[in-house]
Amino acid sequence: MFSMLVVLVGVSLFEPASTCRHKEYPTSDGQCCPMCQEGTVVARDCTAESGTRCVPCETGTYMNQPNGLKKCLSCATCDPGLGLFAKQNCKSTSDTVCDVLSGFFCKSLTDSTGCSTAERHSVCKPGERIKQPGTSRHDTVCEACQQGSFSPNGVNCTLWTKCSENQTPVQDGSLTADVVCSSGSPRYRYFLSLPFVCFLILCLVLSTTNLWVCDLNNC
Template sequence: MKRWPPTTVKARCVAVFTVHGLGCDPKEYTTRDGQCCPVCYEGTVVRRDCTQQLGTKCGPCEYGTYMNQPNGLNKCFPCTSCDPGHGLFVQQECRATHNTVCDVLPGYLCKSFADDTGCSLAEKHKLCAAGERILEPGTSRTDTVCERCKPGYFSQDGVNCTAWTM
């Protein structure tokens, strides 16, 4: 078996350590210069990369931003806003560790829903036309279901069908 001289082994180990930066451990991130540093926790981001003497310096997310995962980023994510003009309201406020959760106002239906942020796109419930009635009222997750009035009945407002009278 061939033995490497100590200096060669040492140089080889340094080379392996430098290459290691390309594939850091799950609780580490890769810096711009290829070093592996410990990640910051939820609610914080990197303010200064680690050095051989000091660990990663993390700082809290500012108001209006959040970070919901361990990370090696230097900026928090901006909080989502829930626009009442588009049928949304704040169900849960944004915090340093989680985004805003939006839900729909009465009279609206959610068209795009995600578990972590709630509703991101709302639409007004369909209105039934004259000659129709509301079979099933709309909810936050389903649209209004309309039904034509039976013969001998009418509906001017698209809500209820009323019998014709003579």
């Protein structure tokens, strides 16, 4: 019985700790050392004579929580070529926060780093209109023009022109082009030209008659 007790005590003395306490981290040799604070990382693990040695994060890096790491995290970059700009610059204790430039919307948004992926707003096609303009969080919404209207540039739909009583359509309207009206009615031109034609016929008859009368009189 006594020998069993000795064995159990021996096992408990030499068994390594399964977990470290709150705000401690395990080292490679099985010790538990105090964590470094935000904005710093471990330069040297603790020893029996001294605590953990911490060093600040260098420019371009950060650490946003207590840790036992040897390297700080790299700051995110907001690439203008991808539609992003730095809404909040990187600090030793927090990462860069990105947002989108005008004309772009965010496709991937996180609380810690803001927008990580952006895309340019869609452009509506001719024959469509902008139903909802794009925002920093949503893309442009387009819809087709209704029958009887057109949009040559994909912005707004405009009703087709109605030709007046003195005009006639020479080109039908479409989703991308307006109705084209003639400058005057063919009927109006017909009635306008009829008296002129009659006048020419009358002149021709009179001229022929005069020649015939003159021939009889030996003019």
